[in-house]
Amino acid sequence: MDKRRKGDLLLLAGALLLAGILYLCLRPGGAGAWAVVTEDGRETARYPLSEERTVTLGTGDYNVLQISGGGAAVVEANCGDNTCVRMGRISREGERIICLPHHLVIRIEGGGARPFDADVG
Secondary structure (H helix, E strand, O other): OHHHHHHHHHHHHHHHHHHHHHHHHHOOOOEOOEEEEEEOOEEEEEEEOOOOEEEEEOOOOOEEEEEEOOEEEEEEEOOOOOHHHHOOOEOEOOOEEEEOOOOEEEEEEOOOOOOOOOOOO
16 A cells, blocks of 8 residues: 555656646746737737727627736627636737637737747747
């Protein structure tokens, strides 16, 4: 029984170490400079994170984007599930807010050197 417990602890330590390495390798980049809005796969707007503003995106189907404190958040939307509102504030390169019902993606870009040669987003 003692060998089994030692093996379980080693397995747990290995899993935690692997999770830490994956986090460091795959986490979003540094502080971003732009909130880029894409609707139906086309870029429709680009807002600097350094300027505070509130923007309503869309007309019938809408999302309210608030940019403040160097980050962006969807604070209101008329989609059914409001997942985009619950995603919270984003501010680092590579982070995204997605509203599937409205075909909307808000991603953070700029602000530092890219960690990869190719854009994966």
